[in-house]
Amino acid sequence: MNILVTGAAGYIGSHVVKQLIEETDHSIFVIDNLSTGHQKTIDKLNDIFQQTRDGEITFYREDLKNFEVIEKIFKNNSFDAVIHFAASIVVPESVENPLKYYMNNTVNTTHLIKLCNDYNVKHFIFSSTAAVYGEPIESQVTEETQTEPINPYGRTKLMSEMVLKDASCANDAFSHVILRYFNVAGADIHNRIGQSFPNATHLIKVSAQTAIGTREKMMIFGEDYNTPDGTCIRDYIHVDDLASAHLKALAYLEQGNKSNVFNVGYGHGFSVKEVIATMKKVSGVDFRVDSAPKRAGDPAVLISNNEKVKQVLSWKPKHDDLDVICMTALAWEKTI
């Protein structure tokens, strides 16, 4: 198959392309504007390609907002499926500059879906997020839990989900899988690729940066939540396990199954303090951690119910181990 991957120079997309290279014989096309992604990630993926099988990625350094250019790419190729990662992803920035998020996430996604319909692309896999659930009453959310995002980022993703669902409903030849990711962390087990976004706000990356001295200290935002140690609990999933869910989703659609939505997480969580203690243990560094006030919109506990992805996609995580997640994040941080 010919697979178009948008945003593959970034963190999660690159791990999915790595698996597409190593575990399938699909031809891989990438569109990325390198706004937060990196050319060196594309180069590394091409190294992996050459070590694995003949060929290389066809890379278009383009911005999805340039509709005419993107349409030409569709016209000149015959894609079977699109896996769409490209997006703006920083929640506080989405509050300050919502239109950037609606344009880049919802408008560009809608255009991409339109091109899929105009050029007979059969399948679409979409990167969604647990942020679509907002602050759910239940701590373990299923795909049926009410979606009520509390920030523009979450709303741009939920709106894209709606566009995708309506487009699939109206076109029998088009099907999709929506994957709602929980807290993605860690890096390639062989330390070839990882998260390079310098201002990332993700807890495990920040704690790895503090362990190696890139940051002088880190913060805990709130210590009086209704949890055993008072800090927030989240469902941290290793990026390679998340990536494998995309390959399962692609096979599922290729087998002719119906459009669907899946949570992707491990179904259990760790507190902020547990994560920091693990990073201190695996790094051997007792780095500085300060207390800070709670942030608006942080639910005490947010954990996936992952029964559906395990049953329907036969997804089997391999790295459900906080030590491994922290060790791979730390090893990667030392390389950048």
Ligand SMILES: NC(=O)c1ccc[n+]([C@@H]2O[C@H](COP(=O)([O-])OP(=O)(O)OC[C@H]3O[C@@H](n4cnc5c(N)ncnc54)[C@H](O)[C@@H]3O)[C@@H](O)[C@H]2O)c1
């Ligand atoms: N990282 C997480 O914890 C997390 C959690 C839930 C959902 N997601 C979703 O996963 C996807 C990937 O996230 P990530 O962490 O890999 O982010 P990332 O910033 O590392 O990757 C995004 C990639 O998209 C590219 N891009 C952005 N806008 C573009 C545009 N207009 N045209 C072309 N390329 C563009 C960037 O250059 C980058 O390479 C996003 O859709 C995000 O919303 C991420």
